[in-house]
Amino acid sequence: MTMRLVSAELVESRQILPGQWIQSFAAPELATGSRAGQFVHVRTGDYSGLVLRRPFSINTADPATGIVTLHFRTVGRGTEWLTRTREGDRLDMLGPLGRPFEVDPRSHHLLLIAGGLGMAGIRMLADEAVRDGRQVVVLFGAQSASNVYPSSLLPDEVEYVVATDDGSLGHHGFVTELVAEYEAWADQAFACGPHPMLARLAQLAAGRRARLGVAKLGRKRGGGKADPLGSTAARRKSFLQVSMEQTMGCAVGACLGCTVIGVDGPLRVCREGPVFAAEEIAWPNA
Amino acid sequence: MKAKRTVITFGDMRVGKDSDRSKRTPTVRKVKSAIVPVDRIKVPGAGRPRVETGGSAVADLGAPTAVRPTLAEQAALDKIDLSVDLAPEHGGLMLANPIMVASGTFGYGVEYDEVVDVQRLGAICCKGTTLRPRAGNPPPRVTETPGGMLNSIGLQNPGVDAVIEKYGPLWQGWKVPVIVNIAGESIEDYVEVARRLDGVPGVAGIELNISCPNVGKGGLQFAIDRDAARAVTAAVRRATDLPLLVKLSPNVADVRPIAKAIEEAGADAITAINTLSGLAVSADRTRAFLGNTYGGLSGPAIKPVALRVVYEVAQVVSIPIVGIGGVTSLADVLDFMACGAVAVQVGTAIFADPELPVRLGDELRAECLARGLSSCAPLVGTALPKRAGAPSAKGAEYRP
Numbered sequence: 001m002t003m004r005l006v007s008a009e010l011v012e013s014r015q016i017l018p019g020q021w022i023q024s025f026a027a028p029e030l031a032t033g034s035r036a037g038q039f040v041h042v043r044t045g046d047y048s049g050l051v052l053r054r055p056f057s058i059n060t061a062d063p064a065t066g067i068v069t070l071h072f073r074t075v076g077r078g079t080e081w082l083t084r085t086r087e088g089d090r091l092d093m094l095g096p097l098g099r100p101f102e103v104d105p106r107s108h109h110l111l112l113i114a115g116g117l118g119m120a121g122i123r124m125l126a127d128e129a130v131r132d133g134r135q136v137v138v139l140f141g142a143q144s145a146s147n148v149y150p151s152s153l154l155p156d157e158v159e160y161v162v163a164t165d166d167g168s169l170g171h172h173g174f175v176t177e178l179v180a181e182y183e184a185w186a187d188q189a190f191a192c193g194p195h196p197m198l199a200r201l202a203q204l205a206a207g208r209r210a211r212l213g214v215a216k217l218g219r220k221r222g223g224g225k226a227d228p229l230g231s232t233a234a235r236r237k238s239f240l241q242v243s244m245e246q247t248m249g250c251a252v253g254a255c256l257g258c259t260v261i262g263v264d265g266p267l268r269v270c271r272e273g274p275v276f277a278a279e280e281i282a283w284p285n286a
Numbered sequence: 287m288k289a290k291r292t293v294i295t296f297g298d299m300r301v302g303k304d305s306d307r308s309k310r311t312p313t314v315r316k317v318k319s320a321i322v323p324v325d326r327i328k329v330p331g332a333g334r335p336r337v338e339t340g341g342s343a344v345a346d347l348g349a350p351t352a353v354r355p356t357l358a359e360q361a362a363l364d365k366i367d368l369s370v371d372l373a374p375e376h377g378g379l380m381l382a383n384p385i386m387v388a389s390g391t392f393g394y395g396v397e398y399d400e401v402v403d404v405q406r407l408g409a410i411c412c413k414g415t416t417l418r419p420r421a422g423n424p425p426p427r428v429t430e431t432p433g434g435m436l437n438s439i440g441l442q443n444p445g446v447d448a449v450i451e452k453y454g455p456l457w458q459g460w461k462v463p464v465i466v467n468i469a470g471e472s473i474e475d476y477v478e479v480a481r482r483l484d485g486v487p488g489v490a491g492i493e494l495n496i497s498c499p500n501v502g503k504g505g506l507q508f509a510i511d512r513d514a515a516r517a518v519t520a521a522v523r524r525a526t527d528l529p530l531l532v533k534l535s536p537n538v539a540d541v542r543p544i545a546k547a548i549e550e551a552g553a554d555a556i557t558a559i560n561t562l563s564g565l566a567v568s569a570d571r572t573r574a575f576l577g578n579t580y581g582g583l584s585g586p587a588i589k590p591v592a593l594r595v596v597y598e599v600a601q602v603v604s605i606p607i608v609g610i611g612g613v614t615s616l617a618d619v620l621d622f623m624a625c626g627a628v629a630v631q632v633g634t635a636i637f638a639d640p641e642l643p644v645r646l647g648d649e650l651r652a653e654c655l656a657r658g659l660s661s662c663a664p665l666v667g668t669a670l671p672k673r674a675g676a677p678s679a680k681g682a683e684y685r686p
């Protein structure tokens with residue numbers, strides 16, 4: 001769907017965890033046609049001198065009700081302003097933006113990995129995958145039990161595995177340590193979270209074939225030219241797709257402000273991303 | 287139309303037909319002839335055609351809904367001539383209206399086309415273009431600051447040949463003029479880029495971004511050295527017949543000798559200002575936030591600086607001036623015009639409000655109608671000092 005400027009009406013706002021909110025908006029234009037991995041660029045109150053919009057992943061989108069939700073943490077003036085909006089207020093959202101996750105039609109087992117607020121980046125993919133009859137495991141990492149995403153907010157069909165840095169709930173350690181158990185099961189993996197987490201996952205994904213001795217999804221050898229890096233077809237065949245963040249200006253590809261370093265040069269998170277195949281990114285410790 | 291006594295009210299100041307205002311506004315030549323009142327037609331909410339949906343400040347943030355003028359109102363609006371020529375001495379660069387979009391904030395004109403009718407803009411200045419492709423600066427490249435933002439894109443662009451190949455044919459079919467903003471590290475670079483753009487259909491003009499280090503001259507910016515600014519302008523002038531705009535940097539002690547040198551070297555117009563040099567610190571305060579350490583400050587925070595520069599330059603040159611810096615509303619447009627700008631560019635504000643530049647064109651038209659003007663030329667230069675040599679004509683001689 002093409003992007004639009006949408007006037008989204010706040011219908012519900014609730015704090016789900018300390019400092020974390022889920023807000024629901026009536027925005028049929030966004031609810032229809034948005035795909036998992038895409039985001040919106042939200043205009044926050046300009047009376048307080050903020051000049052840039054704020055990007056947020058589309059957490060869920062329900063075409064039937066016309067409702068989209070955003071899940072965010074208050075970290076600064078823009079997100080604090082959002083918590084002060086009231087039901088009935090209309091927010092100016094630009095979206096849907098960016099390229100979505102690309103699931104290979106042959107993938108039955110999807111491994112979704114989220115660190116903290118990264119849950120907002122992959123949450124909608126869980127809905128889409130369940131709808132399409134795929135099996136989904138969500139691995140989730142947080143600092144401690146008090147910031148663990150409530151399982152009640154995930155579809156029932158999803159297997160939910162938690163790791164906490166302090167061991168107060170689930171696995172004691174990083175969420176990346178849970179991956180080994182599922183890497184043979186998974187046909188594809190999709191992740192969103194802090195940069196070091198994504199870098200570690202990329203490293204794991206790169207070594208996976210060798211460890212498992214499994215055939216890579218995709219073209220058989222000698223089956224013609226490989227799909228160009230960054231193309232939808234290449235992404236669809238990639239084992240690991242990551243959703244990345246960068247500070248943004250325009251969010252439509254005009255200002256070149258949101259780049260991350262890719263193996264072939266700078267990539268715009270807002271246009272080529274926010275979802276990338278792990279192979280496209282020049283990871284710092286690769 | 288009754289054209290008897292032409293009295294226009296500028297706030298609390300009255301300007302008569304016999305006013306010698308035109309002498310104080312060297313950047314516009316047709317000032318007197320432009321003071322022709324059109325039939326006064328009542329326009330509901332003229333100057334403010336955008337109507338907020340009411341409610342709280344928050345509710346006002348919904349996407350704006352414009353009130354459609356009636357047929358008669360539209361006819362009166364259509365009569366108003368907002369056109370402006372940015373190269374009157376050199377073949378002309380006619381803009382249908384004086385609201386342009388600033389280089390680096392609107393890509394190549396295609397990125398926003400799903401939400402903006404780009405053909406209704408006065409002109410588009412495309413992203414800074416260099417001879418060879420440039421990968422730009424390391425991320426992060428942008429961050430918000432009070433009332434503004436810092437950017438350090440580092441002139442990422444695919445190089446002039448790729449720009450011509452990819453966008454030339456598209457621009458050729460456009461009604462809106464596209465001005466290619468060019469940058470270089472040596473005079474030869476600028477000249478070569480200008481040569482390649484010369485004669486390319488779809489390229490309406492060139493804007494020289496001289497806020498670049500002159501590698502041949504120890505890395506000193508062209509923009510801060512009068513002789514270098516003169517030399518690069520003159521060299522590009524010789525290399526192309528395209529209308530030539532030169533963009534000033536505010537990061538200098540006195541901008542006037544530089545502006546004068548640029549005019550003497552043959553520029554058709556001056557655009558001002560580029561960003562101010564700035565810095566932000568990382569959240570943990572262990573380093574600078576931007577990958578490139580320094581960035582350029584833009585947005586409402588720089589408007590007073592931009593106004594000051596336009597105000598000073600307007601008093602020393604007679605070529606058209608385009609005001610840039612922190613434009614977010616019609617009031618800002620009028621402020622720049624009052625200081626001597628014949629047109630403005632909108633930059634950072636587009637990121638929050640992509641429809642703003644087109645809306646400003648409509649608002650300016652309604653404003654002219656409400657004031658009984660047939661064009662916006664009489665709005666130009668009204669705040670400039672009345673006599674040369676008056677204290678306010680001396681430039682940035684403030685004493686804090």
Ligand SMILES: Cc1cc2nc3c(=O)[nH]c(=O)nc-3n(C[C@H](O)[C@H](O)[C@H](O)COP(=O)(O)OP(=O)(O)OC[C@H]3O[C@@H](n4cnc5c(N)ncnc54)[C@H](O)[C@@H]3O)c2cc1C
Nearest residue numbers: 054055056057071072073076077078079120245246247430
């Ligand atoms: C594609 C994308 C999707 C995102 N999705 C979500 C989400 O679903 N939930 C969520 O809580 N956060 C998300 N973020 C991060 C979110 O944009 C920032 O937390 C938010 O902009 C902070 O705004 P603020 O005014 O409260 O903070 P401030 O610190 O006051 O913000 C100052 C500036 O920095 C920018 N900024 C600050 N942190 C980030 C960051 N981590 N990434 C990018 N820009 C930042 C802001 O946009 C703003 O321009 C996403 C970021 C991107 C790029």
Ligand SMILES: Cc1cc2nc3c(=O)[nH]c(=O)nc-3n(C[C@H](O)[C@H](O)[C@H](O)COP(=O)(O)O)c2cc1C
Nearest residue numbers: 388389390414437495559560584585611612633634
């Ligand atoms: C992200 C960004 C990129 C820019 N890139 C360029 C550029 O390539 N060339 C140029 O001459 N000016 C560039 N500028 C400066 C703007 O054209 C303009 O002069 C400046 O932002 C002030 O206007 P504003 O306050 O309306 O943004 C850039 C500004 C921004 C914010």
Ligand code: FES
Nearest residue numbers: 250251253256270
């Ligand atoms: S935010 Fe402007 S290009 Fe991505």
